[in-house]
Amino acid sequence: DGGITQSPKYLFRKEGQNVTLSCEQNLNHDAMYWYRQDPGQGLRLIYYSQIVNDFQKGDIAEGYSVSREKKESFPLTVTSAQKNPTAFYLCASSTDRPLGTDTQYFGPGTRLTVL
């Protein structure tokens, strides 16, 4: 069963702590993405990665870090420098064809609440 998994579904952390959100895909997709959704807002791109060991900042990368050591995995760390970390975080992947005819597929999301 191919797809994208994110864990955990709900995550609670104390202010000032770093936290890492997991994203794994078995779709053999090259590109992976992290988005953040806030109430009443669209999805905003945090980071993306086209290939292993390479990643680029999105529109709101400040306070976040990522790694891409394996094709299947793209973990996101929310650091203490992120001013408003409480949000719904979504991971996505695609085959990253430059002609833009492919589609991003999303995981189920992780709801992070910082207390």
Add this chain to the structure above:
Amino acid sequence: DQQVKQNSPSLSVQEGRISILNCDYTNSMFDYFLWYKKYPAEGPTFLISISSIKDKNEDGRFTVFLNKSAKHLSLHIVPSQPGDSAVYFCAASTAYSGAGSYQLTFGKGTKLSVIP
């Protein structure tokens, strides 16, 4: 500066009727457009897409129309069903984003309620 706008935060439609969700964009470089459906606390699900070389794409009950001169697209759902109740996001991309990655710009979404 919002490049993709969904000006209606919500829409209510009777079951069996047509639902029309609208989306406007400002970036003339966008040439591929997608609609996603999202239930609360779940990831978005891809619905339908259209490239700028077409003005219409149909898939079952879902049809997307693109008006490039007006920089406007719409999603039609006919007939609407209660299970269609969700938030619908419009998204757009450029075929070549410089880095060669397929980045999407999303609107804020429209919450559709289909009333039985």
